[in-house]
Amino acid sequence: xxxxREFGVPLTLVGDRERVEAELARHDCTGLDIxxxxxxxxxxxxxxxxxxxxxxxxxxxRVAFELxxxxxxxxxxxxxxxxxxxxxxxxxxxxxxxxxxPAIAQLLPTLTGSTLVLDVGGNVDCKPDHxxxxxxxxxxxxxxxxxxxxxRVGILSNGEEASxxxxxxxxTSVLLREKPLNYIGYVEGRDVFNGSVDVVVCDGFVGNxxxxxxxxxxxxxxxxLKAEIKSSLLSQIGYLLxxxxxxxxxxxxxxxxxxxxxLLGINGVGMICHGGSNPKAIKNAIRFAYDYALKGVNSRMxxxxxxxxxxxxxxxxxxxxxxxxxxxxxx
Amino acid sequence: xxxxREFGVPLTLVGDRERVEAELARHDCTGLDIxxxxxxxxxxxxxxxxxxxxxxxxxxxRVAFELxxxxxxxxxxxxxxxxxxxxxxxxxxxxxxxxxxPAIAQLLPTLTGSTLVLDVGGNVDCKPDHxxxxxxxxxxxxxxxxxxxxxRVGILSNGEEASxxxxxxxxTSVLLREKPLNYIGYVEGRDVFNGSVDVVVCDGFVGNxxxxxxxxxxxxxxxxLKAEIKSSLLSQIGYLLxxxxxxxxxxxxxxxxxxxxxLLGINGVGMICHGGSNPKAIKNAIRFAYDYALKGVNSRMxxxxxxxxxxxxxxxxxxxxxxxxxxxxxx
Numbered sequence: 001x002x003x004x005r006e007f008g009v010p011l012t013l014v015g016d017r018e019r020v021e022a023e024l025a026r027h028d029c030t031g032l033d034i035x036x037x038x039x040x041x042x043x044x045x046x047x048x049x050x051x052x053x054x055x056x057x058x059x060x061x062r063v064a065f066e067l068x069x070x071x072x073x074x075x076x077x078x079x080x081x082x083x084x085x086x087x088x089x090x091x092x093x094x095x096x097x098x099x100x101x102p103a104i105a106q107l108l109p110t111l112t113g114s115t116l117v118l119d120v121g122g123n124v125d126c127k128p129d130h131x132x133x134x135x136x137x138x139x140x141x142x143x144x145x146x147x148x149x150x151x152r153v154g155i156l157s158n159g160e161e162a163s164x165x166x167x168x169x170x171x172t173s174v175l176l177r178e179k180p181l182n183y184i185g186y187v188e189g190r191d192v193f194n195g196s197v198d199v200v201v202c203d204g205f206v207g208n209x210x211x212x213x214x215x216x217x218x219x220x221x222x223x224x225l226k227a228e229i230k231s232s233l234l235s236q237i238g239y240l241l242x243x244x245x246x247x248x249x250x251x252x253x254x255x256x257x258x259x260x261x262x263l264l265g266i267n268g269v270g271m272i273c274h275g276g277s278n279p280k281a282i283k284n285a286i287r288f289a290y291d292y293a294l295k296g297v298n299s300r301m302x303x304x305x306x307x308x309x310x311x312x313x314x315x316x317x318x319x320x321x322x323x324x325x326x327x328x329x330x331x
Numbered sequence: 332x333x334x335x336r337e338f339g340v341p342l343t344l345v346g347d348r349e350r351v352e353a354e355l356a357r358h359d360c361t362g363l364d365i366x367x368x369x370x371x372x373x374x375x376x377x378x379x380x381x382x383x384x385x386x387x388x389x390x391x392x393r394v395a396f397e398l399x400x401x402x403x404x405x406x407x408x409x410x411x412x413x414x415x416x417x418x419x420x421x422x423x424x425x426x427x428x429x430x431x432x433p434a435i436a437q438l439l440p441t442l443t444g445s446t447l448v449l450d451v452g453g454n455v456d457c458k459p460d461h462x463x464x465x466x467x468x469x470x471x472x473x474x475x476x477x478x479x480x481x482x483r484v485g486i487l488s489n490g491e492e493a494s495x496x497x498x499x500x501x502x503t504s505v506l507l508r509e510k511p512l513n514y515i516g517y518v519e520g521r522d523v524f525n526g527s528v529d530v531v532v533c534d535g536f537v538g539n540x541x542x543x544x545x546x547x548x549x550x551x552x553x554x555x556l557k558a559e560i561k562s563s564l565l566s567q568i569g570y571l572l573x574x575x576x577x578x579x580x581x582x583x584x585x586x587x588x589x590x591x592x593x594l595l596g597i598n599g600v601g602m603i604c605h606g607g608s609n610p611k612a613i614k615n616a617i618r619f620a621y622d623y624a625l626k627g628v629n630s631r632m633x634x635x636x637x638x639x640x641x642x643x644x645x646x647x648x649x650x651x652x653x654x655x656x657x658x659x660x661x662x
Binding site for chain 1: 496536543548550559560565566568570
């Protein structure tokens with residue numbers, strides 16, 4: 001509702017009609033462009049991704065992507081089972097030409113802006129080709145969503161020297177040098193937060209470790225500091241005086257400001273939110289999804305993919321056109 | 332000097348005699364058990380590990396390990412090229428029976444104590460057997476150095492469910508269930524800092540990312556908070572009042588408290604320090620190395636390795652005995 005009101009996004013809510021109506025009745029929706037679309041099934045957090053795709057044809061996540069496919073909506077926003085969201089998006093909308101594995105990209109805050117890390121979506125045991133595809137998609141995202149002219153693309157490694165890395169990163173590095181990107185070579189874990197790189201490429205195993213470690217460390221640092229401050233009255237008074245600084249800081253590192261992580265590489269827009277998202281996070285995710293669709297990022301991505309992987313244009317069957325044109329968001 | 336004075340550790344300083352003597356002359360060493368041992372060559376930070384081993388036979392790092400081999404010292408502490416330290420340690424002292432690849436183990440602070448992460452030493456492209464060996468060594472370290480009765484051992488993965496992980500972690504997990512360890516399964520990035528696991532096993536590529544990301548994030552968080560606090564006078568006054576809390580916090584996450592990271596899996600003791608170590612870090616590393624040697628951790632590790640890998644006892648040639656008995660530290 002906040003997204004519809006603040007940003008004027010037209011919304012279709014997909015799910016059990018009775019439950020969604022009961023929830024809507026508790027709010028004032030006057031004048032908002034909000035529709036309901038009934039879906040009888042639910043993909044739970046412990047269901048497998050294939051349930052979402054094959055067994056539960058009337059699940060809300062599958063129906064939502066069908067709406068995008070049918071031109072009824074431009075983007076899907078989901079805080080449900082992320083594996084299922086990824087699978088349903090791929091199954092219904094198909095992969096973009098040149099992409100073997102769609103990726104989930106996460107923005108992380110730095111001192112000067114933010115860094116995009118991909119994949120964080122569970123693409124474990126990647127091949128070099130997959131990482132190259134992630135790099136191309138991330139570069140387009142950084143240009144057209146983050147607004148960077150020539151985003152610096154790096155491979156996450158265990159050292160900056162070319163002699164470092166593992167088999168996967170070394171082969172990927174050779175391939176990336178031939179692509180039309182501002183590829184800056186290997187970057188290290190510390191570079192994720194220091195603003196020296198814009199797009200950090202890694203497999204989904206490493207990406208997940210990066211994401212969860214960052215969340216965990218930020219939380220632990222906060223708790224440690226709180227415990228120290230509580231240990232003396234003077235510190236507590238001091239804390240009250242600089243509380244505003246703490247709150248500003250918290251806002252900088254708050255995942256809710258970013259809202260969600262885009263699913264890149266499908267013919268359409270999917271935004272994946274944290275399972276424990278608060279209203280602000282969902283609101284921002286809807287805004288990001290809307291912007292993404294309006295800006296036609298997928299058309300730019302398709303062009304860049306064709307430029308980067310010319311063989312795939314000739315050799316592969318053409319997939320459907322990107323779903324950039326439509327403007328309705330499904331949530 | 333501080334280590335010799337505060338902890339009574341007998342020390343041998345290995346390096347260019349003239350330069351070490353000039354440095355010593357600037358301090359009061361009265362009554363301290365400090366010897367010099369000349370080494371004419373230096374392994375630089377950009378030299379390859381094999382230089383330390385084969386080409387530079389009189390390099391300080393190689394000579395230091397030779398002193399351990401010859402029974403003149405019990406442990407080596409180095410803040411030099413860590414790859415070279417690892418290579419020299421392996422070459423001179425040989426691997427323990429049952430170990431294919433020695434590992435570097437790093438302690439990281441949590442809310443309630445600390446977590447040991449290994450390998451952080453550059454063993455990229457590991458096989459499941461290597462990770463199992465890391466687990467066994469880490470468990471022994473946690474029991475005899477960290478003082479834990481039944482340390483919880485976990486594999487770092489992209490989710491806790493057994494269905495997660497990559498090829499490496501899945502095979503390792505099957506193998507680890509058969510070993511005499513308190514193996515608790517997969518852990519996630521956030522668990523590294525929340526105290527729910529004592530020994531975190533991963534390959535050296537992932538371990539390096541964990542280490543550098545943690546350092547980088549902690550540094551960035553500190554800078555962000557500082558910038559926010561500086562932005563208003565009230566906040567600055569508040570900061571002055573709770574500065575003690577900040578300092579205590581900083582001490583908790585200060586790498587110098589841990590001093591260095593042990594090189595596990597060689598027949599002797601090696602402690603690897605950060606290249607930018609301050610005197611406190613070196614002092615603590617010397618104390619840790621001394622304790623490690625005195626406690627006979629390597630003998631315990633050899634027993635546990637034989638118990639965990641009974642085949643290796645019969646099939647492999649016996650290596651030399653662990654160097655636990657000697658008590659001199661080489662630095």
